[in-house]
Amino acid sequence: MSTSTESATQDLSDNIIEIKNLTYSYPAYKEGEVAPKIFDNLNLTVKKGEFVSIMGPTGAGKTTLCLALNGIIPHVCGGKFIGDILINGMNTKEVTISEIAKVLGIVFQDPESQLFCMTIADEVAFGMENQGVPTDIMHQKVQEVLKEVGMTGRDDTNPFHLSGGQKQRVAIASILSMEPSILILDEPTSGLDPIGKKEVFSVVDRLKRERNMTILMIEQESERIAEFSDRVILLNNGHIVADGTPREIFANEEGLRECGISTPQVSEIALRYNEVNGTNHRFITMDEALDVLKK
Amino acid sequence: MSIDATREPVIQAIDLEHTYDNGFQALRGIDLTIYKGDYVGLIGQNGSGKTTMIKHFNGLLRPTKGKILINGADATTLTVGKIAKQVGFVFQNPDHQIFCPSVREELAFGPKNCGMSPGEMKDAVEDALESFRITEFAEHPPAILGFGLRRKVSLAAVYSCRPTVFIMDEPTVGLDHRSARELLDIIGELNGNGDTIILITHDMRVICENTKRGIVLRNGKLILDGTTREVMSNIEVLRQTQIRPPQVIELSKELSAPDVAEFPLNVDEFINEFIKTKKAM
Amino acid sequence: MTLDFYVKRDSWMHRLDPRVKLVLAVVLMVAAMLVRDFWLNLFLLVGMLLMLASAQIPANRFQWVFKLTVPVTIMIVILWPFFYHSGPCFFYVGPLPITLGGLIDGVAMAFRIISLCFACCSLLFATDQAKIVRACVKLGMPYKYGLTLAIALRYLPVFFGIITMVTEAQYARGLDIPKKNILKKLKSYMPILTAMLIAGLRNSDNMSNALETRAFGASVENRTYYSDFSMHSRDWIAIAIIAIGMAVFTYFFVILDVRLPNIFW
Numbered sequence: 094m095s096t097s098t099e100s101a102t103q104d105l106s107d108n109i110i111e112i113k114n115l116t117y118s119y120p121a122y123k124e125g126e127v128a129p130k131i132f133d134n135l136n137l138t139v140k141k142g143e144f145v146s147i148m149g150p151t152g153a154g155k156t157t158l159c160l161a162l163n164g165i166i167p168h169v170c171g172g173k174f175i176g177d178i179l180i181n182g183m184n185t186k187e188v189t190i191s192e193i194a195k196v197l198g199i200v201f202q203d204p205e206s207q208l209f210c211m212t213i214a215d216e217v218a219f220g221m222e223n224q225g226v227p228t229d230i231m232h233q234k235v236q237e238v239l240k241e242v243g244m245t246g247r248d249d250t251n252p253f254h255l256s257g258g259q260k261q262r263v264a265i266a267s268i269l270s271m272e273p274s275i276l277i278l279d280e281p282t283s284g285l286d287p288i289g290k291k292e293v294f295s296v297v298d299r300l301k302r303e304r305n306m307t308i309l310m311i312e313q314e315s316e317r318i319a320e321f322s323d324r325v326i327l328l329n330n331g332h333i334v335a336d337g338t339p340r341e342i343f344a345n346e347e348g349l350r351e352c353g354i355s356t357p358q359v360s361e362i363a364l365r366y367n368e369v370n371g372t373n374h375r376f377i378t379m380d381e382a383l384d385v386l387k388k
Numbered sequence: 389m390s391i392d393a394t395r396e397p398v399i400q401a402i403d404l405e406h407t408y409d410n411g412f413q414a415l416r417g418i419d420l421t422i423y424k425g426d427y428v429g430l431i432g433q434n435g436s437g438k439t440t441m442i443k444h445f446n447g448l449l450r451p452t453k454g455k456i457l458i459n460g461a462d463a464t465t466l467t468v469g470k471i472a473k474q475v476g477f478v479f480q481n482p483d484h485q486i487f488c489p490s491v492r493e494e495l496a497f498g499p500k501n502c503g504m505s506p507g508e509m510k511d512a513v514e515d516a517l518e519s520f521r522i523t524e525f526a527e528h529p530p531a532i533l534g535f536g537l538r539r540k541v542s543l544a545a546v547y548s549c550r551p552t553v554f555i556m557d558e559p560t561v562g563l564d565h566r567s568a569r570e571l572l573d574i575i576g577e578l579n580g581n582g583d584t585i586i587l588i589t590h591d592m593r594v595i596c597e598n599t600k601r602g603i604v605l606r607n608g609k610l611i612l613d614g615t616t617r618e619v620m621s622n623i624e625v626l627r628q629t630q631i632r633p634p635q636v637i638e639l640s641k642e643l644s645a646p647d648v649a650e651f652p653l654n655v656d657e658f659i660n661e662f663i664k665t666k667k668a669m
Numbered sequence: 670m671t672l673d674f675y676v677k678r679d680s681w682m683h684r685l686d687p688r689v690k691l692v693l694a695v696v697l698m699v700a701a702m703l704v705r706d707f708w709l710n711l712f713l714l715v716g717m718l719l720m721l722a723s724a725q726i727p728a729n730r731f732q733w734v735f736k737l738t739v740p741v742t743i744m745i746v747i748l749w750p751f752f753y754h755s756g757p758c759f760f761y762v763g764p765l766p767i768t769l770g771g772l773i774d775g776v777a778m779a780f781r782i783i784s785l786c787f788a789c790c791s792l793l794f795a796t797d798q799a800k801i802v803r804a805c806v807k808l809g810m811p812y813k814y815g816l817t818l819a820i821a822l823r824y825l826p827v828f829f830g831i832i833t834m835v836t837e838a839q840y841a842r843g844l845d846i847p848k849k850n851i852l853k854k855l856k857s858y859m860p861i862l863t864a865m866l867i868a869g870l871r872n873s874d875n876m877s878n879a880l881e882t883r884a885f886g887a888s889v890e891n892r893t894y895y896s897d898f899s900m901h902s903r904d905w906i907a908i909a910i911i912a913i914g915m916a917v918f919t920y921f922f923v924i925l926d927v928r929l930p931n932i933f934w
Contacts, residue, residue, distance in 0.1 A: 150564040151536050165881055191887035199882045205827060206872045207879035209820045211799040218895035220883035225891035235895070249677070249797065253826050256434065267883065284561050286434045286590050288630050313564060316635065353566025358593070358635040361655045362663075369663050379635055383642055386662065448837050472843040483871060484831070485838035487863035497860065501843030531867050549843060 108179075109275060109307050110139035110162065115176035117161065128172070131157045132331040135176075139309065141274070144301055146318040146339075147311045149328035150353040155311045156202075158328070159279050162309075163197050164190040181274065191223065197275040198268030202283055204260035213239070213255075213263050214248035220271040238266040241303075242296050258289025262296055269300075276300065278310040290314075297321065316357040319343060319377035327352055344375045362386075395423040398459055398553050398584050399445050399475070405453035406440050414440035416608040417454070422553070422586065427579045429599035429616060430588045433630055437608040438588055442555050445586070447471040473502050476551035480558045482535075482542035491533075491541055492517070492526045498549035516548040520574055536567040543571070553584040560594055572598050593634045596620055596653040604629060621651045674730075674793035682724035682795040686904040687804035689911075690792050696911055697788035700918070701781050707773050708929045709922070710780040717787045726794045734786050742779035749775030756934045769933055798822050803896055812892065820876075828869075835864045 115135040121128040131154045139145055149155050160166045164185040167174040178185040181196045198220075201207045210216040217235045226234070239245050242262040252260060261281050268276060278297065282290040294317055300306060301321060312318050318325060318339060325342040327335035329352045335342055343349070343360040359382040363374045366385070376382040391397075399422040406415040414437045422428060432438045443449040444456050447468040456463040458474055479485060488494040495516050499509040517523040520540045525533060530541045539559065546554065556575070560568040576598060579585045587599060595602060595616060602619030604612035606629045612619045620626070620633050623641055632638070636658040640651035643662055652658040677683075682690070697717065704710055718731065751762070755770030792801065799819065806815035839860050880886075921927045 150566055152534060160878065163882055165878055169877075169881065189887075190881045191884040194882055194884040194887075199878075201875060201879055201882075203872075203875050206875035207882075209823055209876055209879070211802075211819055211823050212797070215799055215895060219885075222893055222895055223884040223887045225887075225893050228893055228895065228897055231893065231895050251823070253823070271884065284558075287632065288433055290590075291630070353564050353569075355565040355593075358655055358658075359639070362636070362639070362658060365655065365659045366663055369659070379638060382635075382639060386639065386643055443837075446841055448840065467845070468840045469843045469845045472841055477838075477841040479834065479838045479841070481834070481868075483868045484835045484864055485842065486867060487860045497844075498842040501845065545842065 107141045108138040109141040109181055110137070110309075111177075111179040112137040112161075113177045113179070115161070115174075115178060117157070117166065117172060117174050117176075119157075119170065119172045130331065132161075135331065135333065137326070137333060139307060141307055142305055144308045144321055144323045145310070146322040146325045147309060147328055148313070148315070148318065148325060148342075148352075148354050152330075153328040153352075154331040155328055156279055159199055159277050159309075159311065161185070162275075162277060163199055164188070164193045194220070194271065194273070195224065196273050197277065198271055198273040199277040199279060200261065200264045200268055200281050202280040204257055204264060207264050208252040208260055208267075211251055212249050213244065213252060216252060216263055217267045217270050220267060224271065234270050238269045241269065241299065242266045243292070256289060257285045258292035261285065261289070261293045265293075265296055265300075273306075275307045275309070278308065278312075280311050280313065283313065294321075313355070315343065315355050315360075319357050319360070327354065339377050340375045343377055391421055392423065395425075397421045397457070398424050398426075400457040401441070401444065401454065402457070403454035404441070404444060404451050404456060406437075406444065406449060407452045414608050415444075418605075418608075418610050420603070420610060420613065422584060424552070424584055425579070425582055426584050426586075427576075427598065427600040428584075428586045429595035429602045429619075430586055430605070431590075431592075431595065431602060431612075431619075431629075431631060432605035436605040436629070438605050439557070440608075441605065442477070442557070442586065442588065445553075445555055446475045446477040448477075469501060472498070472549055472551065474551050475553045475555065476546035476549060478543050478546050478554065478556045478559060480561065482538040483531075485542055485545065486530045486538060489529055490527050491522060491530050491544075494530050494541055495545050495548045498545055502549050512548045512550055516544040519547060519577070520544040521570075536563050536571075539563060539567075540571065540574075543574075547578075552582075553586070554578065555586045555588070557588045558590070559587070560589060560591060568594070592620070592631065596634050596637070604631075617650050617653055620653060621649055674790065675797045676726055676730060676794050677797075678725040678795075680724040680795070681903075682720070682791075684903065685795075685907055686898055686900050687796050687800040688808060688900075689904045689907050690796050691801070691804050691808070692908070693911055694788055694792035696915060697791065698785055701784035701788055704781070704922075705774075705777065706922075706929055707777040707780075710777045710784065714780050714784045714787070717784060717791060721787065721791055721794065724791075724795050730790070730794055734790055735783070738779075738783050738786055741782055745778045745782065746772070746775045749778055773933055799896065800898070803894070803898075831865060831868055832861070835861050835868065839864070 112135055115132050116130060117132045118128040118130045147155055147158070157166065160170065161178060162180065166172065167186070168190050174186070180193055183193065185193060208216050210219055214235050217238060218231050221231045221234060235248070239247070242265055244259065244262055244266060252263060255263065282293050285293065297310070298321065301308060310321070322339050325337065325339050326333055327342060334352060335345065335348055343356045346356055346361065346364055349356055357377060359376040359379060362382060363376040366372065367374055374385055376385065401418045401420040404415055404418040405413070407413045418441060430438055440449060444451060444463070447463055447466060450464055458466065458471060463471065486494060488497060492513060495513045496509055499512045504512060517526055520543060522537065522540050522544060525537060530538060533541065543559065559571060563571065572594065575585060589595060599616050602612065602614060602616045603610065604619060604626070612622055612625055620637055623633060623637065626633055636653070636655060637651045640658060640661065644651070652661045700713060704713060750767045750771030751765050753771045753774050754766050754768045756768050758766040758768045760767055802815050802819040805818070806812055844857060844860065
């Protein structure tokens, strides 16, 4: 083992997700027909520890991308799959979904259909049960992750009785308990009320700060993306049309509008401010905007 | 808002209360008049009584105290089916109402229930297909369409009954920005044609950029009712209800003198207010 | 609406191993079905009520069961005397004598129905559903069936929620369910059923993805369990008591065929 700083830099340079020349189409509805390609020669790498947000209009292939990363595509869905996806060096075509699940977890959009157990504790333990984690460690872990998402003491509650935000937090906990190194959040807050959104985002914020996880978040809320992301990827029609820091991405308002993406209002204000004053500001947060505008 | 005698009320709630069978009091004395042509944004957290209130507007719930008048008639004297001809209700999840083998049949379901003649029905369906720009999907099975299109079908299916009041529960949830914009444009057209719109959404940008009037519910009570600008500028009250107004409003509050009571609702207004004027100075 | 019967308490019954409670419930149900005698039925019912009361089950649950069974029991008490005749006769309805024995037997029948319900409830009130499923798996039910059962129980309230929403959505489009004509009524439920089916399919699709993501289907031999329980001495004592009760009952009322005295006439 080398020193910790060295190994950290080495880890950072490691690609934990590699998508190489991925071309995919779902199985055709009718035999003989050819389904349209969702991805055509897609390439993407994500480094360990990055927080990447993926934006794009409906039908851009965001959810398909999630399902491909954890192997549901092509293992369950079938379809025409060309190219390779490497998760932590494992080729998704060659390993089982449950093996991928050890390193990559997904929190889905609909809170109801991903909580299928009768108590919160069972829900959080389910993944560990499948992986054969010993009972005493499981009990400890359940308490740990419930604390992490702020649901301590609710072990015996039926998920049915929870609010949307609480449900999503339990869904996150049930993935965290399996200790994946990659967490994918597929529009985790769409459909939640503002309180629920706030709850979920504060958990996401905590994960980003406290866990050395690679996080991929699909989101529509540009203001939140600006707050969290190291990197934003813009997906349209299965192609990556932009890839950069939030500041770079949100400065390109025209490109975003073309993809039907909303920008944070402060970024719009920056552009308009620049037009009037001939400056070159790129605000992505309220504080940045206030700093300039107050002068 | 006090009662405006010059405008025609379409829905009136008079001291409306509702207590559920389990003893939970969801509404505590709501007095509210919705006028013809209003474009109302209905705001409130889950559990604030929004859903309970609007279910009274289309007869799915009956008041346990107080009264609801729909176009002047006491709602308790009308069946849900009768009200459906006047007040259209679009539920949040389009999948809860889609069941026909084709979009065209889906749109014809309401008119058939409402007892339109075949001629009227055909016109109503064509009109709905056109208004919601889904004519090209008329023969498709709605269940396999994408979410954005299913959403449009669910709106069109209510529109085809030809109500003049539309209540829409989170119509933009799950849609990307462009599809949401497109849908809001169509809703704006309906309002422009004189239809009354009640839009329920948690998205304050949608409220600011589209509605004319804002109503905020909290714990079963009406706590704010006024023009969207008045309501949205009430940052303190909104914050108590855990609602964050859009960034332009928060920025304006920071940038304005403390006695300013009304703020810009969108980026254009903000620029005019703070940036263009600054340059002129 | 939730179908959650469980009452969280810390009583002797709550502490018993769920498997023992499962056995107890089955024994009580069989007993309720076998016993015909009025006194034994009364004894069984009162016994069960006392047992549940000692397990700190609140009165409103008892009321709920009684309320649920009222229509059936009233019907039985009224109809039974028409078909069963013994003892002194009150009056005739046409050619049928209405007798005291018939009436008493009807009441005993009603007790049986109520007892059956309480036997089920003794399990459901004092054991949470997750543990019942776990008990079934421990008693040899394959895990996949156990999970399916658990999922079914979990989604029952969700399912009712969807029914309500779908129904309301269709009402809001002017659907009127005719009250009289059954055929028409069924036909007008079609839209609701179809919409339910589509919504259900979408749900199950999402759920299967969520299951896969949590490593469901990994090598099953290695599976461990979060909520595990084992038999304690109190459980063995309970089993012994149940066994003795069964033996005594069988000896007296089946083998010796003891009849309790008839004090009615």
